[in-house]
Amino acid sequence: MPTQSRAKVIRIADLKHACSSCSVRELCLPMGLDHDDLARLDTIINRRQYVPAGQHLYRARDRFQSLYAIRTGFFKTYDLSNEGGEQVSGFHMNGELMGLDAISSDAHACNAVALENSEVCVIPFDQLEELFHEVPMLQKHFHKIMSREIATDHRLMMVLGTMTAEERLASFLVNLSERQTARGYSPAILRLGMSREEIGNYLGLTLETVSRMFSGFQENGLVQVERRNLAITNLAALRQLAGCAGTTR
Amino acid sequence: MPTQSRAKVIRIADLKHACSSCSVRELCLPMGLDHDDLARLDTIINRRQYVPAGQHLYRARDRFQSLYAIRTGFFKTYDLSNEGGEQVSGFHMNGELMGLDAISSDAHACNAVALENSEVCVIPFDQLEELFHEVPMLQKHFHKIMSREIATDHRLMMVLGTMTAEERLASFLVNLSERQTARGYSPAILRLGMSREEIGNYLGLTLETVSRMFSGFQENGLVQVERRNLAITNLAALRQLAGCAGTTR
DNA sequence: CGCGCTGTTGAAACTTGTCAAAGTTTGTGG
């Protein structure tokens, strides 16, 4: 990626204006803000954090102070039940906000781990709430983001509650594809950042079932899959299976 | 219920101060507000709406203007997939807010129907957002409510994604029991306001499986069930099955 | 009184999970 080598020449002065120069600003918190409001938001987002693949950004019960916006990279969040059972609650791409479920209790409700080398913007929540008074657009947009999270979760509940294994996996791939597209990447070429086990856990299936479904999709010419590299060869058919659900996140 | 006959002598003057006199105010939006702030909230919540059993409060794609707080009664919300598949996304008791998933798109994302005669307070969202500037406590609390909704959904995802039929139903009953308790009702006596089919749909099971599980619980002395009247006779065992999850909503 | 809705129960069928084995890739240390 050319972006990586270019990153080396970014100066401190540029870093201070993080949002203004961020490639995913139109997907993220600053969406729709004008220049002045963007500058005000930048004043409170003055810290970034690098999270190497495999490291946790936060864990359940950690004290909640900040939301995190993913600048680059890929995360998964997961909950632990009291018996140690694990449930993957989401996979998160650049431009998405993490930690929204922690506001209610001042402690993180789930665990967040980087699946690849990632960088996040740290957004102190107290300061953000104060900023809402000065920047009503920002407040409105924040409410929309939280609401969208709820709506997204409801769609996943639909997936888990009503769909077969085949439909679940199709729905998962369509969703990934759409989110890639929204970021300007190819809708067909997906690099799965997670294992079969993590996909299965997320979809309420076993890793073996996921593997079998992938093989089935490949036999039917829907995808070409080779470990974690996947090419969608018949997106329409996948959509059909997924229930056409326009699940753009 | 004695409350019902008493309601008849409430005067217009009292109605204007809805929240101040509401029995569930400590579970609802006004939680933790002082007298003055409560009065300000009351100025924007000046409409109540009676919803008879079986009637819809809103439907998916309806224009979003207001949130609804349940004053009395019981609702279910459900989503429809493109093929007409239905997924019950929640059951809602007095003191709970509905419509939070609609903020993101200015249109309701799901359908809400009263399962018994109910009354809701209409909360114009535009006015609520404006009020946040004057009443920071209210804003903080609203964010917590939205966040709690997200956390609650994640728990349901855990239920749907990892639990057996038995565990799901146990978890469902424990959750209902805890919510009743929070409202000062008995933790053991539940009147299920919904059919087996609706429970099953919510939990990702068929109505037959739900029925069988109820029978099984009864045989093992965990509950006594007779149509929609249910008494929990061994809450500890149910909790055990549910994974002890303290799922207070 | 009969009809419809809801709930219960049984038997068979099917999807998915479980267990097991083997192949592949990646990383590590000699």
Added chain:
DNA sequence: CCACAAACTTTGACAAGTTTCAACAGCGCG
């Protein structure tokens, strides 16, 4: 550089849990 271990993936056979199909009972209602 090679050997080996560890993690991940695929595939098969079988078991189990849940759904599907079907019949019937109870309750409420016109």
